[in-house]
Amino acid sequence: MEKTKFKAWIKSHFPRVEDSMLDVFINHAQWVQYPKGTQLIAEGNRHPYSYFLIKGSVKSFYLKDGKSVCLWFAFENELVGTLKAMEGAPSRETVELLEDSEFIRLNNETLLRLAEKDLAFSHLVSQLILEHADFLEERLYQLQFMTSKERYEALLKLAPEVLQKVSLTDIASYLGVSRETLSRIRSQK
Amino acid sequence: MEKTKFKAWIKSHFPRVEDSMLDVFINHAQWVQYPKGTQLIAEGNRHPYSYFLIKGSVKSFYLKDGKSVCLWFAFENELVGTLKAMEGAPSRETVELLEDSEFIRLNNETLLRLAEKDLAFSHLVSQLILEHADFLEERLYQLQFMTSKERYEALLKLAPEVLQKVSLTDIASYLGVSRETLSRIRSQK
């Protein structure tokens, strides 16, 4: 069962969550699968789920003047979701599958209800938000302090799988430069 | 007593925190006061406190090639602290007073210990991190999507007091442009 993978991941990331709790949690989760191109979360809509990505890859983006500008990518063994969805608010971003992918799906309300009553889950939720905030701070640092070339190199170092799975157009938008500029950065080295 | 102001603020922001809990919390807090220019939190150091700003203003910045680049500003009735300090890790940023200021000071470990044991406090901590994450997402959106002129106008709209209290040099670095460019943006309108 794919849930095993998810369970192992939680246990390694949140060793303080007890097994009994974890089982309650897992029982509320479902395995789901969607084809490439599916919009998991659509801009402007409320979305009731968060996901753990078992297999595949996704991108998150806003639309700007009809073009997509990527905010993040996710690959195997990563969490996929948005703060807005967690808060029950309409999403500002769209999350779309880059290839056929499998997920463990978690209902946000269920998650919050568990966190409401149980201290360990509340800490888990804090932890998740904290990790996301750390990611955002790093992104912000890079956008404010690093040149586009440095950002490209940092991305390659941190997540080399991006190059395999994501188009250069999407990577360029993620880095905050035009396709052409990224192309030139790449040809320089 | 200045703690009253802090108490009122918490009650309006987190109506679900009970009075008894709040009193425990407040009893762990201290009122402190520092002169303009004080570095509340210094880059590279661990820092044991978070603050509620009673009166005054602060800026947060990194150093880049000897120049400061601002990450955020805070004014009356706002929380002042860093995620890194919360996590007990060395700070990457420096937090400095823009004028003589007064704070309610909270020990991070005490805060976390309370959150450890008490559900209401755990939710409060989640909520605080969540608000910070929302701020970061908005910042990121602005840096990636908006022109420097639009960012300047957004800042004026959201926090007009910035113009009163913060130098244009610091505002420029916050917006991600040079002093000269900000000056030209301002003269355009």
Place this chain on the structure above:
DNA sequence: ATAGCTTTGTGACATTTGTCAAATGAATTC
């Protein structure tokens, strides 16, 4: 294999922004 589509790369040029230097303006000290 070919035709058609999508992605990526390259050149020419315009625009934005940064950098350096100097001038102006505002605030502070003696």
Place this chain on the structure above:
DNA sequence: GAATTCATTTGACAAATGTCACAAAGCTAT
């Protein structure tokens, strides 16, 4: 209030990046 310091503005130029046009390379389906 004159002198000094600091912050802001302005001008001239250079560097980085965006935009547009098109060429080249990779894929897909027939």
